[in-house]
Amino acid sequence: MPAERIDGVAIARSVRDDVAREVARLRQRGITPGLTVVLVGDDPASAVYVRSKGKACEEAGMAGDTIRLPATTTQEDLLARIDRLNADPAVHGILVQMPLPKHIDPDTVVRRIRPDKDVDGFHPVNVGKLLIGEKDGFAPCTPAGVQEMLVRSGVDTRGMECVIIGRSNIVGKPMAALLVQDRVGANATVTVCHRHTRDLPAHTRRADLIIAAAGRPGVLTADMVKKGAVVVDVGINRVNDASTKTGYRIVGDVDFDGVSAVASLITPVPGGVGPMTIAMLLRNTVRAAGQVTS
Numbered sequence: 340m341p342a343e344r345i346d347g348v349a350i351a352r353s354v355r356d357d358v359a360r361e362v363a364r365l366r367q368r369g370i371t372p373g374l375t376v377v378l379v380g381d382d383p384a385s386a387v388y389v390r391s392k393g394k395a396c397e398e399a400g401m402a403g404d405t406i407r408l409p410a411t412t413t414q415e416d417l418l419a420r421i422d423r424l425n426a427d428p429a430v431h432g433i434l435v436q437m438p439l440p441k442h443i444d445p446d447t448v449v450r451r452i453r454p455d456k457d458v459d460g461f462h463p464v465n466v467g468k469l470l471i472g473e474k475d476g477f478a479p480c481t482p483a484g485v486q487e488m489l490v491r492s493g494v495d496t497r498g499m500e501c502v503i504i505g506r507s508n509i510v511g512k513p514m515a516a517l518l519v520q521d522r523v524g525a526n527a528t529v530t531v532c533h534r535h536t537r538d539l540p541a542h543t544r545r546a547d548l549i550i551a552a553a554g555r556p557g558v559l560t561a562d563m564v565k566k567g568a569v570v571v572d573v574g575i576n577r578v579n580d581a582s583t584k585t586g587y588r589i590v591g592d593v594d595f596d597g598v599s600a601v602a603s604l605i606t607p608v609p610g611g612v613g614p615m616t617i618a619m620l621l622r623n624t625v626r627a628a629g630q631v632t633s
């Protein structure tokens with residue numbers, strides 16, 4: 340039997356409905372959760388992400404503000420902007436869209452955001468809280484979205500052998516930190532693989548849960564997957580395709596058709612993890628607003 344698809348669009352919708360209900364409760368108390376996104380420069384992909392974040396905020400009844408700055412903005416100017424947002428009580432979440440122009444150091448910028456407004460979850464304070472298992476920090480939205488998606492799909496990760504392909508600070512490492520915690524939705528035995536992993540298929544073949552986040556189309560093929568495994572594809576890759584209007588199409592890291600014949604549950608690309616990321620960003624912002632006022 341082919342794998343059942345996990346519908347990221349539907350799950351993200353239900354998270355966003357929950358968020359909208361929480362926003363309505365907060366608004367009754369006179370608080371409108373506010374997210375400010377800062378976009379520096381004119382990277383077209385970033386502009387698309389930022390627009391969809393603003394739209395999602397509006398839909399949830401939140402205040403979504405976008406500050407667009409020219410690519411020539413100095414680091415000093417950007418830090419001064421962040422200081423103002425840090426001090427603004429109407430702003431509960433701050434997100435600086437990456438990548439930044441080369442003359443601006445992203446680590447310095449992330450460290451300037453107040454940890455209790457860092458709804459992206461990249462400030463070292465939040466990274467530390469995630470690892471320790473403290474619940475009042477913010478987890479990065481993509482791995483948090485994967486975890487939420489698994490919980491809402493009825494996947495019990497307790498005791499599962501989980502193999503993550505990729506060790507980036509935005510996906511692989513925080514994914515491992517989330518799944519290894521002693522709590523519901525976690526309690527997995529986690530292996531993190533990367534380019535120096537000696538025998539990737541040997542790891543993935545014994546996994547009950549595989550999370551592919553390598554940014555390499557076809558990094559996971561059917562022969563690397565145990566029958567009945569759960570497969571989550573975080574990858575978003577552009578591949579050339581002359582048959583489409585744009586000349587390219589978006590694929591994940593997983594050979595979807597091949598792996599579907601072996602896995603029990605699988606996330607598609609697009610329509611899998613992608614929509615969860617924005618849903619979790621909204622959820623983090625609403626939590627930030629609730630924490631300030633409670």
Ligand SMILES: NC(=O)c1ccc[n+]([C@@H]2O[C@H](COP(=O)([O-])OP(=O)(O)OC[C@H]3O[C@@H](n4cnc5c(N)ncnc54)[C@H](OP(=O)(O)O)[C@@H]3O)[C@@H](O)[C@H]2O)c1
Nearest residue numbers: 481505506507510533534552553554573574575612613616
């Ligand atoms: N759905 C979403 O909302 C969302 C959000 C974020 C990212 N993404 C996508 O997820 C993918 C990963 O993103 P990222 O930012 O984590 O990428 P990244 O920073 O480039 O990290 C990729 C990781 O994969 C590892 N890797 C690459 N090729 C490998 C291979 N053949 N075997 C084993 N490991 C390999 C790398 O190992 P080394 O460390 O050894 O180099 C690295 O740790 C990208 O396609 C990205 O577009 C999606």
